[in-house]
Each structure stands twice: as C-alpha cells, then as structure tokens.
Amino acid sequence: MPITDNLHYFESQLQGTPARLVAVTKTHPLALLQEAYDAGARLFGENKVQEMVAKQPELPADVEWHLIGHLQTNKVKYIAPFVHTIQSVDSLKLLQEIEKQAAKHDRVVHCLLQFHIATEETKFGLSLPEAEEILQSEAYRAMRHIQIAGVMGVGTNTDDEPQLRREFGELRGYFTHLQTHYFAQQPTFREISMGMSADYAVAIEEGSTLIRVGSAIFGARNYQVS
Structure with a gap:
C-alpha cells in the first residue's frame, strides 16, 4: 500500500483514542519522508542522531522530531538546536547534558523517561x-x-499478547505513580510512548499516547544505510 494509504489507516485506528502517531523514519530516504509529510505526518522519529541531523534541514520546519533510540551524551549537542522530544532518557548524566546543550540554544527540550x-x-x-x-x-x-x-x-519482541499487556500495564503504572508523586500540578506530563508496528493495537488499549510505527508505514527497512 502507498505511504499515504498506510498513514490514513493508522490515523483511522487512532480516532477516539488519546494516541498520536510517530512515524519512525530510520533508514528511509528523504523522498519517503516528504511523501509522509505531504500525507499529513508531522511527528517523525529517528533512532540515530546522524540520520536525524542529515534529514532535519531537508524537511519543513514544522516537523516535530523525536529521538527514540539510545542516546550517547556526546551526541546531544548535534540535535539540541531543533529536537522536540528525546524519548530515550535513561540516566541523570544524559538529562544533565540535554539541559546544558538546550540552554546554549535558549530552548526547552521535552524528555521522556525510558523504562x-x-x-x-x-x-x-x-x-x-x-x-x-x-x-x-x-x-x-x-x-x-x-x-x-x-x-x-x-x-518484548513477542507474539504473546498477555505478556505485552503486562509490560505495557507496568509502564502505565510507572506513569501514574510519577504523575501522582512528582507531576500532579503539571498537565504537560501526559505522554506514555509505547507500541510499535507489531503491537501498537495492544499498546493503545493499555493507554498509549504515542505509538512509534515505521515498517507498517514505510515498508521494509534498508539496513545497509549507516
């Protein structure tokens, strides 16, 4: 199916839910990203800093870029001028580096704690x-x-739906705990990013607000791309 049709399918699946679609663009060429943009996609997710840095200037300025892969502290400076959300914060050291680099550009970068x-x-x-x-x-x-x-x-990369429900339920529980104890007065603490091409439907049922979908939109990836 064409990218446009795939995107419209996912948007129809998300109607009536709190979830939004992050189109995962890793290894895919700019022409396909532009096609997705023209079809209405605005949230793009990349796993690798170098790919995001290469693609960002070539696409319209209103794209909301999400870094979803593991992020090394020495790479933060390259995306700090434009990244909207870093979904993969897994240490205080990384958070401190994001703070340092964002301050240089007088920006506020949204972050998700990865569990x-x-x-x-x-x-x-x-x-x-x-x-x-x-x-x-x-x-x-x-x-x-x-x-x-x-x-x-x-x-987990599994077809075991009960296991996925347990895992997604666990993440939703972490969100609720943190919201209650640390962010009760902050309506901006609202995202639960979980679910990908193979398990997004379960994730939505378990409360996801951001699903990260790549292959189901763009097709098989070219892993020869560095």
Whole structure:
C-alpha cells in the first residue's frame, strides 16, 4: 500500500483514542519522508542522531522530531538546536547534558523517561527507583531547559499478547505513580510512548499516547544505510 494509504489507516485506528502517531523514519530516504509529510505526518522519529541531523534541514520546519533510540551524551549537542522530544532518557548524566546543550540554544527540550519493561536484557531503560532518584535529585530540580513530559518503553519482541499487556500495564503504572508523586500540578506530563508496528493495537488499549510505527508505514527497512 502507498505511504499515504498506510498513514490514513493508522490515523483511522487512532480516532477516539488519546494516541498520536510517530512515524519512525530510520533508514528511509528523504523522498519517503516528504511523501509522509505531504500525507499529513508531522511527528517523525529517528533512532540515530546522524540520520536525524542529515534529514532535519531537508524537511519543513514544522516537523516535530523525536529521538527514540539510545542516546550517547556526546551526541546531544548535534540535535539540541531543533529536537522536540528525546524519548530515550535513561540516566541523570544524559538529562544533565540535554539541559546544558538546550540552554546554549535558549530552548526547552521535552524528555521522556525510558523504562526497562521487556524481558530482553539488551533493551535500555530505568527502574522505578532509578527514575525516582533522578527526580529527587538537586541537579534535576535546578534544570530549566528540559521538560519531562512522560514515559517510554519498548515491549518484548513477542507474539504473546498477555505478556505485552503486562509490560505495557507496568509502564502505565510507572506513569501514574510519577504523575501522582512528582507531576500532579503539571498537565504537560501526559505522554506514555509505547507500541510499535507489531503491537501498537495492544499498546493503545493499555493507554498509549504515542505509538512509534515505521515498517507498517514505510515498508521494509534498508539496513545497509549507516
């Protein structure tokens, strides 16, 4: 199916839900991103800093760029001038670097705390105590150029729907806990980013507000792209 049709399908799936679509554009060429933009997509997600930096100037300025892959502190400076949301914050050190680089550009960067909810050890993410340690720190409380807007998690790569529901329910529970104890007076803390091409329907049912979909929109990826 054409990209336009795929996007319209997902938008129809999201009607009546709180979820928005992040079109994951990693490894896909600019022509396909422009096609998605022309079809109405505005939230684009990239896994790699170098790809985001290369594509951002070539697309319209109203694209909302989300960094969804693991982010090294030494790469933050490259995206700080324009990135809207960094979904993969998994340490205080990273948050401090985002604050430092965002301040240089007099910007506020939205951040999601990434939690480890999958069974695979290779996936990144915080535990609840680690997240609370960050939020209780003096360093975090002094930050003025980041805004923690919610949580993110990657479910296990499995067809086991009950397991995915448990994992997504766990992430929703973390969101509720943090909202209650740390962000009760902040309506901007509202995002639960979970669900991808294979499991987005379950994620939406479990309360996702951002689904990250790539292959189901753009087709198979070219992993030869560096």
